Amino acid sequence: MGQRSFLRYGMVGGSLSSFMGNVHRTAIGFERDVILTAGCFSSRDAVNLETGEALGLDPARVYLDFSEMARVESERDDGIDFVVIVTPNNVHYEAAKAFLEHGINVVCEKPLCIELDQALALEKLADESGVLFAVTYAYTGYAMAKLARQMIKEGKIGEVINVNAEYLQEWLLSQVGDSGESLGTLSTWRTDPNKAGNSNCVGDIGTHIESIVSYMTGLEIKRVSARVDRFGHTLDLNANILVEYSNGCPGLYTCSQVSAGYGNALAVRIFGSKGAIEWKQESPDELRVTLLGQPVQTYYRGTDSIYGRAAQVSRIPSGHPEGYYVAFANTYKIYTNAVRKKLNGEPLMAEDLDFPTIRDGVAGVKFITATMESGRKDSAWVEL
Numbered sequence: 001m002g003q004r005s006f007l008r009y010g011m012v013g014g015s016l017s018s019f020m021g022n023v024h025r026t027a028i029g030f031e032r033d034v035i036l037t038a039g040c041f042s043s044r045d046a047v048n049l050e051t052g053e054a055l056g057l058d059p060a061r062v063y064l065d066f067s068e069m070a071r072v073e074s075e076r077d078d079g080i081d082f083v084v085i086v087t088p089n090n091v092h093y094e095a096a097k098a099f100l101e102h103g104i105n106v107v108c109e110k111p112l113c114i115e116l117d118q119a120l121a122l123e124k125l126a127d128e129s130g131v132l133f134a135v136t137y138a139y140t141g142y143a144m145a146k147l148a149r150q151m152i153k154e155g156k157i158g159e160v161i162n163v164n165a166e167y168l169q170e171w172l173l174s175q176v177g178d179s180g181e182s183l184g185t186l187s188t189w190r191t192d193p194n195k196a197g198n199s200n201c202v203g204d205i206g207t208h209i210e211s212i213v214s215y216m217t218g219l220e221i222k223r224v225s226a227r228v229d230r231f232g233h234t235l236d237l238n239a240n241i242l243v244e245y246s247n248g249c250p251g252l253y254t255c256s257q258v259s260a261g262y263g264n265a266l267a268v269r270i271f272g273s274k275g276a277i278e279w280k281q282e283s284p285d286e287l288r289v290t291l292l293g294q295p296v297q298t299y300y301r302g303t304d305s306i307y308g309r310a311a312q313v314s315r316i317p318s319g320h321p322e323g324y325y326v327a328f329a330n331t332y333k334i335y336t337n338a339v340r341k342k343l344n345g346e347p348l349m350a351e352d353l354d355f356p357t358i359r360d361g362v363a364g365v366k367f368i369t370a371t372m373e374s375g376r377k378d379s380a381w382v383e384l
């Protein structure tokens with residue numbers, strides 16, 4: 001059999017009106033030879049069929065149930081090579097399990113699932129089946145997040161001695177003190193514990209802080225002490241989290257959906273013994289580097305000063321901003337390259353796995369679980 005370059009993928013969730021379905025399809029579209037072939041886009045049959053038709057799928061590959069999709073696709077000679085799961089959080093576990101049990105590679109949105117025992121079960125299944133499992137903490141796909149990681153690894157700022165990071169949004173501010181019944185345009189499931197799990201804010205955006213800090217620094221969280229605020233809602237809208245990493249280094253994370261004036265203001269500041277690095281998601285092509293005793297430097301994506309992984313994933317010249325879609329596209333570029341190598345029987349090197357994996361998914365669920373427990377226990381320290 002010849003070498004595989006063409007890949008087929010399927011999607012669970014992601015109907016036409018969804019947020020992430022279009023983001024993932026657009027990002028995968030940056031890869032010329034990776035084609036949407038099958039889907040179960042909604043639990044509502046009419047929406048599912050309408051989405052399949054609008055996306056030009058063969059009706060035989062539009063499934064009313066994702067378990068059926070996993071079984072049938074695994075039996076076809078031309079079955080999908082990987083599945084993308086973009087449903088609300090409560091569906092991730094059952095959907096991922098169905099495809100893992102049929103040996104199909106999985107890309108799953110964050111958080112990996114809503115219970116820690118589910119996360120550990122998925123990790124075990126993924127290890128046993130040998131599938132390539134990505135969790136789309138896609139901010140790690142930005143070129144300058146990769147440059148930060150490389151510089152920290154090279155010791156440019158010395159030993160990391162403190163971390164300060166935040167993810168601020170304002171979209172739920174108008175709901176403070178409200179019952180939370182009507183949430184405007186963004187999906188209401190985020191504040192519904194049956195669909196979001198035991199956390200809204202920490203599970204939706206706090207988990208991105210945990211992921212990107214871990215990606216840039218390699219630090220692992222040992223324990224957290226959190227103040228979690230609900231402002232009249234069932235689930236959290238705001239959290240301030242004191243962190244201690246396994247090497248004793250401290251960190252402070254704030255995630256908030258009630259911060260006026262902020263859209264998706266993820267900012268990461270890593271302080272080292274010789275300098276500091278700062279990166280902001282809303283101006284992702286810049287990386288601010290301060291070395292002790294020297295002027296502040298700003299590195300720009302696409303310029304000659306960029307090197308390593310950051311240069312490899314950088315797509316267009318400097319001054320043309322790359323953004324959110326490209327962060328996902330970079331994650332998919334690396335992931336689909338790994339899937340091709342696997343299908344072709346080629347060995348996978350560490351750099352082939354430079355995407356958030358099932359381990360990062362499990363770490364995310366541990367972080368959310370411990371943070372919410374600390375919040376319930378009046379900010380007591382909780383080990384991960």
Ligand SMILES: NC(=O)c1ccc[n+]([C@@H]2O[C@H](COP(=O)([O-])OP(=O)(O)OC[C@H]3O[C@@H](n4cnc5c(N)ncnc54)[C@H](O)[C@@H]3O)[C@@H](O)[C@H]2O)c1
Nearest residue numbers: 013014015018019020041042043086087088089109110187
């Ligand atoms: N990585 C990121 O930056 C990022 C950003 C936003 C959302 N997310 C995550 O993406 C996921 C989806 O979020 P969203 O904002 O797109 O939600 P959404 O409500 O816009 O879309 C959810 C989709 O899932 C479908 N669905 C629900 N139950 C289903 C089932 N049983 N079978 C098949 N389809 C089903 C719905 O019909 C809908 O199309 C969530 O887990 C969220 O946390 C990640």
